[in-house]
Amino acid sequence: MQQQESERQLMEQQQESERQLQQQQESRRQLMEQESERQLQQQQESKQQLMEQESRRQLQQQQESREQLELREQQLMDRERQLMEQQQESREQWELREQQLMDRERQLMEQQQESREQLELREQQLMDRERQLMEQQQESREQWELREQQLMERERQLMEQQESRWQLERQLQQQERRRQLERQFEQQQESRRQLKRQRLWEQQQESRRQLERQVGLLFFGARPERARLSALPFSPDRPQSAPPSLPAPLELNRLPDELLALILSWVPGRALVTRCRLVCRRWRDLIDGPTVWRLQGERWPRLGAILVAARLCPSPQWSRIGLLEPFGRNLVRNPCGQDQFSHWQVEHGGNGWNVEGNLCPVEGAPAQTCFVSSFQWCVKSQMVDLLEEGLWEELLDNYQPEIYISDWWGARQGAGGVYSICVKLLAANRTTVIAEFQANPDRLEQSNDSQYHQVSYRFRQYGRGVRYVHFLHKGKDILFWRGHYGARITNSTVMVKLN
Incomplete structure (x- = not known):
């Protein structure tokens, strides 16, 4: 009995599940129908919207085409009016042109008539000119004969003048010989005077040396023990002996x-x-x-x-x-490279700095040598301490003596060079610049000139506080040749002058 009851319940459950399944299918079908109806409605709405948009676009295009047609029609009417006006103007122009041509033809006819008259007049003038030429030819023959006589007379005068000139030249040569003799005599007299001055100077120098020797003796006389000891040669093996006799010292x-x-x-x-x-x-x-x-x-x-x-x-x-002796002397040490690069701060470029002999002499230089740069910038600088060279603060600050700087530079024959200089007056901290001079002369192109060129400047009224002079210059060549063919620098000078 229970089994039947369970089977019955099971069948009811199956029926219930089938019924639910049918309901679900029915609801799904309804949903699909609703969705299809909605889509169909949307399609119809979109079609209607597209149709409305297309109609509006067509209406706009028709409206624009009408306006364009109207505008085109207006343009054509304006063009037609312009053509008619131009045609009217062209007719007037053609009439005017025809009138001008007729006037030109009349002018040409008048000019032709005038040209005939002018030709006849020109022919008459030519005939008159021919007659005048014939008369002038006759006159020219007479003139040529007269001219020939004048030339002969002139030639005779020139020969006489040449003779007188030769005589004058002989007299001038004699006078020149006489002046040369007089100059030679004056030179001899001058050489005699120079010889006398030289002898006098030598006598003065000898007297000065004698006086210095006497002063030295006097000086050693003030310290006789030191003088006697310094006069004896030192030898550790030499036996002690009595010092040689010296002249009696003077009591200064x-x-x-x-x-x-x-x-x-x-x-x-x-x-x-x-x-x-x-x-x-x-x-x-x-x-x-x-x-x-x-x-x-x-x-x-x-x-x-x-x-x-x-x-x-x-x-x-x-x-x-x-x-x-700080005044009037060169404070730059080793200015010409006679001691190679001592006392200089050097920055080598290319093949570096080199020291060579001068191609031409520099007057007043302590040595005839120079620093030669290479194909890149070669820099060289030196710091001059004014206090160590003998100057003092009171003089530099209150009086500010003139500081003269100078440098000589040039180039090798057949090569060019570039040169630059910068000189600064510095304070005690060696960084504060009180005055500055900088120069970049025009570069020297390739030439056969090996002469030196001077760059100089005078610092005056530069202000208080100067203690150092920083001297810097640099050079290079312009052809980028390997070796030392750049600017040549020599006789660098820093000098303090008191006027």
Whole structure:
């Protein structure tokens, strides 16, 4: 019984599932019908919209075509009107042209008539000209005969003048010989005077050397033990013996200060500072004072700057000025490369710097050598310490003496060169630039000229605080040749001058 009941329930369940399945199928069918109807409706709506858009587009195109047709029709009407106007103008132009042609024809006929008259007149003129030429020809024959006579007379005069000129040249040659003899006589006289001056100068030099020897003896006389010891040659194996007899030393300390200063003024400045100043306090005070140096400045022109410094600064360091001589000398060391590259900061380019002999002499240079650059920039610089060279702060800041810089540069024959220079006046920190000079002369092209060219400048009123001079120059060639064919530089100068 239970089995039947379960079978019955199972059948009911199956029926129920079939019924649900039918419902689902029915609902799916309804959904599909609704979806198809919706799609169909959308298609109809889209078709309707497309039709409406197409109709609107066609209407717009028709409207635009009508407007274009109207515009075209208007343009054609305007063109037709223009053509009619142009045709009317062309007719008027043709009539005007025809009138002009008729006037031109009438003018040509008139000109032809005039030309005939002119031809007849020209023919008459030619006949008259022919008659005149015949008359002139007759006259020219007479003139040629007269001219021939004049030329013969002129030739005779020229021969006479030539003869007189020869005589005058002979007289001038005689006068020139006489003047040459007079010049030779003057040269002989001048050579005699020079010989006399040379002998006088040699005598003065000999007297000066004698005086210096006497001053040396006097100096050694102040320290007799040192003089005797320095006079003996040193030998460790030599037996001790009595020193050789020396002349009796003079007692200079008994002389007054004026006479002692006069005697010391004949001693060179370096010997005064390094030797005479160490003798005693009195000599030290005299050498540190102005009297000895003023006497030397008055006697030797190259020391005249010492007197100028004395007028500018009330209390200059006399011994320092006399020993270092900072004025009027070149403060650049090794300016011509005689010591290769010593004292220079060098930057090599290409094949680097080289030192060679000058192709032509440079007047006043300490050596006839030069620095030669290569096919790339070769740079060289030197820092000049003005205080170490003998100057002092008071003079540089208050008076600001003239600082003169100069450089000589050139090129090798057959090659070209480029050169540049930059000189700066620096403060004590070596970085602050107070004044500057820079020059880039035109480059030297290929030529047979090997002469040097000078670049110079004078620093004046440059301001307070100058302590160093930075001197920099550079050079190279323009042909990029391997080797040393660039700019040649020599005799670089930094000089302090007192006016």
